[in-house]
Amino acid sequence: MTGTQIHYYFLCKRKLWLFTHKIDMEQNSDDVAMGKFISEDSYKREKKEIKIDDIVLDFYDEKAKIIHEVKKSDKMEETHIWQVKHYISVLESKGIEGVTGEIDYPKLRQTVKVELSDNDRLRLEEIKQEVRTIIDLPLPPGVINKPFCKNCAYYDLCYI
Template identity: 70%
Template sequence: MTGTQISYYFICHRKLWLFVNQIDMEQTSDIVSIGKFISESTYEREKHEIHISDEEDDIVIDFYDSKNRIIHEVKKSDKMEETHIWQVKFYISVLEKKGIIGVTGEIDYPKLRQKIKVELTDKDRSELKLIKENIIKIISSEVAPDVINKSFCKKCSYYELCYV
């Protein structure tokens, strides 16, 4: 499971299915490019992106403050805040699985000059288990889920696949 899959689960099940089935449109998206630039320029280059992978999960953390045990995830906008929160909760759960206890998260919105604290509760752990089960069901399907037709679809990198 990846952080992107968790994120797409909350945004759009169709986007999740397309992404997992290697239909990747993000390389053509200006919005994604801007987000990557913000993320890459927020922290020192040598401390940027920590990749953790095992047989079950594969994550890339924007920045990890090991002294204070804080995961930092950098985002361009807070429009999809719930998605960002669950992505960080997922990252915390992966670190816990690796034996790193007491980790919290922080979502940094440099453009907005805001930070959101994130913690993982027992209820969240149970919910993450259900989310992961639902993701497996979605990505295992033979066909893509239906188009959701939300206002944010117009800015999605997959827009043309869904509407044109």
């Protein structure tokens, strides 16, 4: 399961379904392009993406055991935290203990620290089960009519 799927689970279940079923319009989104630019720009010197199973870490500090995730958003959101908790749990599943995370918000010039508690592990399993249930649906869930739909890569598909 990818970090993006966890992220979309919180953001919009329809988006989760469309993305997972490879209805991929993300490359057309200015938002996504800008996110990539900020991510690359912020870590130009130390950028070292690491792919483990289905996840891609922006940067992993092996010595300090810290996962760094860069978010271009100007708002801190719960979904970002769960995405990083998911990454920590994937590293744990590989036998790497004591990992924490840091979410860097270049626009806000802030960093949020992330840890994975026992309760989080249980909740994460529930979330992953719910993700599987959603992506197994024969049709996508309905549109959610949120203000941020206007900036979504699937806007045309959902509303036009």
